[in-house]
Amino acid sequence: MTTLVWYRNDLRVQDHQALSAALASGEPVRALYLLCPAQWDAHDVAPLRRWYVLASLRELGSSLGRLGIPLDILDCGDFAAVPRTLADYCGRHAVRTLFSTREYPLNERRRDHAVVDALRPLGVDLKGFDDAVLVPPRSLRTGQGTPYTVFTPYRRRWDALLAEQPPTLPLTPGPTRSTRAVSFESRVLDKALTTLSLPASMTQGWQAGEKAALAQLKAFVDGPLPHYKRDRDMPALPGTSLLSTALSAGTLSVARCFIEADARRSAGREGVATWISELAWRDFYRQIMANFPHLARGEPFRPETGFVQWSGNDEHFQAWCEGRTGYPLVDAAMRQLNSTGWMHNRLRMVSAMFLTKNLFIDWRLGERYFMQTLIDGDLAANNGGWQWSASTGTDAAPYFRVFSPVRQSERFDPEGHFIRSQIPELAHLDGKSIHQPWRSPMLAPDYPTPVVALDGVRERVTAAFQAARDIYDNTHDTDHHRKGETR
């Protein structure tokens, strides 16, 4: 009999509850990863993120091999083929128990339900672990027994729960005397890596795998962490952890992040608390995605905002994607995304707000473009961030919240260092004129003039959201009315 660890977005050996539990079973352990390229296509997974996952799998295969655990990688196509492929595999290897880390988005849950149905007749026991979050999505409820939809009260309960039950890490598995290392090679993996068409310049700045993720965590907690609160909004500074890619692919455990940060409170209480708050945001959006599965179908969290008539045009969308809107901070942000596959959090907010409020383009187009480009693309965090920026989401803030791209630029890149690093056409401008180069067009002839003016945005957005609310209320009233008529 064999025990199987089914790897998904948890590509590590250390701090891995499912793997530790599998090893504790005392039976021979195998590991499996099912590659689903068609599902990646359907989910708009960026080529750079695919590279990160595939390259991390190579390291994982070698690390597991040293523990005597063979990692098989099978090409499955899409999620629909997963139950049958798993059932065949379990039959072939006499698998008695399957261990995995739980995933919460709709398609993943449907896949996993189908897997339960396929494996039950074979007598395979399935064990899931909430190892991708600090607090499992259904464990915190409001006084009314409903999921939290506002961050601050959620965060309070989240903090209290973790103070009562701090996260723990399973023992790091190591080879024993009787371990016979197995070598790792995978044609499926080699083929998938060679079919990725990515310029080398895109992968150059990134290191895949668990080892690099652990080193990055150590560098962050021993480096910028105490000053995180002060520096995290300044894109020109190396003030944030850059761990989102590792956390979303699971090359690093979020429990390890929490524990390492928590242990350094004496070095900088505010920095640590603020960073841990970001881990709470991560859990918050994951529980939102788990508890409100319609979000995975592209629907807004606030139903009335589904009636907003987004009136932006293709030309503006293209200019936004390519970093040619004429607003330096927005363009610098988009050029950072396009050239590195990553964007600073402040800039994600600025560029998303600009697309949805200034260009008045449907947030779903921006959400999709981010997923197609980001190395850390994560359905829950990306959807949460986009809906927050578009004012269609969980956040209780009023819909007229609009960022001025100029003001944001002056506040968060006051000297223009970040803009200069991304936009060579503006590199010669001083720290004052770089935020509004159109005021002196002779100074930057190669840089576009603004695609839209800044005035009147708040009024236009407010009117459009009010119109949507009216349509929604009328439809709602009509529905009540109709229900009344049929009674």
Ligand SMILES: Cc1cc2nc3c(=O)[nH]c(=O)nc-3n(C[C@H](O)[C@H](O)[C@H](O)COP(=O)(O)OP(=O)(O)OC[C@H]3O[C@@H](n4cnc5c(N)ncnc54)[C@H](O)[C@@H]3O)c2cc1C
């Ligand atoms: C429009 C928009 C889209 C976004 N898309 C994604 C995405 O696809 N994937 C993604 O991981 N994050 C996304 N975020 C959240 C955030 O921007 C990134 O997690 C962060 O910039 C990553 O950098 P870091 O690792 O240095 O973060 P740090 O500042 O060091 O934060 C530590 C970790 O906390 C988590 N985190 C931080 N901020 C948030 C947040 N607002 N929501 C959820 N988790 C958070 C991340 O896992 C991050 O690695 C998005 C935010 C916005 C506004």
